[in-house]
Amino acid sequence: MQLFYNPDVLERADSISFDKDESRHIVKVLRKSVGDTLYITNGKGCLFTCELITVEQKHCTAKIINKTEKPKPNYSLHLAVAPTKMNDRFEWFLEKATEIGIDTITPLLCDHSERKVIKAERFEKIIQSAMKQSLQFYLPELKPLTPFNAFIKEDFTGQKFIAHCEETDRKSLKSQIKPNQSITILIGPEGDFSVKEIETALQHQFIPITLGQTRLRTETAAVVACHTAALINE
Numbered sequence: 001m002q003l004f005y006n007p008d009v010l011e012r013a014d015s016i017s018f019d020k021d022e023s024r025h026i027v028k029v030l031r032k033s034v035g036d037t038l039y040i041t042n043g044k045g046c047l048f049t050c051e052l053i054t055v056e057q058k059h060c061t062a063k064i065i066n067k068t069e070k071p072k073p074n075y076s077l078h079l080a081v082a083p084t085k086m087n088d089r090f091e092w093f094l095e096k097a098t099e100i101g102i103d104t105i106t107p108l109l110c111d112h113s114e115r116k117v118i119k120a121e122r123f124e125k126i127i128q129s130a131m132k133q134s135l136q137f138y139l140p141e142l143k144p145l146t147p148f149n150a151f152i153k154e155d156f157t158g159q160k161f162i163a164h165c166e167e168t169d170r171k172s173l174k175s176q177i178k179p180n181q182s183i184t185i186l187i188g189p190e191g192d193f194s195v196k197e198i199e200t201a202l203q204h205q206f207i208p209i210t211l212g213q214t215r216l217r218t219e220t221a222a223v224v225a226c227h228t229a230a231l232i233n234e
Contacts, residue, residue, distance in 0.1 A: 002030060002105040003132045003138070009048060016040060016050055016062050023060040026052075038062055042141030043131065045070045072136040075233045076158075076182045078104040078167040080151055082189035083224045091126050093219040097226045098130035098140055106143040108151060112191030118145050148197055152204050159180025161209045162201040163221055165192045173209040173225060177232045185209075185229075186223045 003004065009016055018026060026032045034055050040048040040062075047070055050062035079102060083091045096104065105127075107118050123142055131139050158181045161173060177183060186193070186201060193201070211224045 001039050001135060003135055004038060005043060005128050005132055006040050006146065007043050007139070009031045009040060009042045009046070011042075011046060011214055013048075013068065014064055015053075016048065016064065018060040018062075020058050024057050025059050025223045027055060027057050032060075038174055041131075043075055043128075043137070045072065045137050047137055066087045070161065072138060073101060073233065074180045074212060075229065076103040077226065077229045078099070078106070078156075078182070078184045079187060079222055079226060080106040080108045080146070080184065081187040082108045082110045082113050082218060082219050083115040083118050083145070085190060087115075087119065089217070089219045090115075090118075091123070092229065093222045094126050094142075095130040098127050098136065099134040100223070100226045101136070101232050102140050102226055103138070104143065106151060107145045107187075108186065109145055109147045110189050111148070111194035112199055113189045114191070115189075116145075117139070120144070143188060148193075149200070152200055152206075154180075156184045160184045160204075160206045161225075162186040162193065162198065162206040163190060163209050163211055164198050165215060168198075168208060170208045170210040173211055174228050176207060176209060179233050183229055185225045187218060217230075 008014060032052055032055060034052055036052050038050045038052060040050055048064050049066040050059060052062050053061050054061040107115060123231045127140055127142060211221050218225060
């Protein structure tokens with residue numbers, strides 16, 4: 001299945017128009033013709049089965065012949081992750097987390113952060129591409145870059161965890177996650193969270209956790225956390 005993403009498709013719509021870039025992709029790359037079937041999601045859980053009725057390089061249109069509502073997963077996952085110094089490593093995390101399944105991603109600005117600026121538009125495109133490739137029907141929400149001290153004061157529901165490398169009492173994430181709940185996990189920068197940040201998180205009832213026996217890179221830790229939550233909720 002080749003999945004397209006169009007956030008503007010209304011649930012009651014009877015047709016869909018494609019912009020110049022998508023139309024060119026349909027004609028030149030996929031070599032679709034009038035009467036061929038396309039599958040489109042609006043990123044909100046809807047799968048539209050469509051039939052092409054106009055096929056031109058600059059403008060394609062399709063008639064919606066069926067709409068299916070896809071159920072949401074039985075849990076929700078919010079990862080707050082400090083962007084890595086190398087952009088490609090964080091982009092790799094975004095791609096893999098979307099493929100595995102995630103609801104919300106917040107880039108986190110921490111005391112030890114080496115990257116203090118992000119390319120939100122590029123990140124959005126990576127998430128959209130990963131959603132389509134992995135045949136997901138809910139687009140993860142990418143939040144703005146948020147300072148740690150502002151993020152920690154937000155109102156969270158469900159379970160709350162902070163992964164860090166300090167030699168203190170920490171629990172294994174897989175032993176702490178409960179299925180069918182909302183989960184928020186904090187993942188720090190290459191230099192880890194500061195002692196002050198860890199103390200602040202604990203004061204806000206975040207549970208300190210470890211992700212295994214070895215020390216993981218930021219992006220690896222985030223993917224491991226994402227996958228652990230998915231496995232517990234299978």
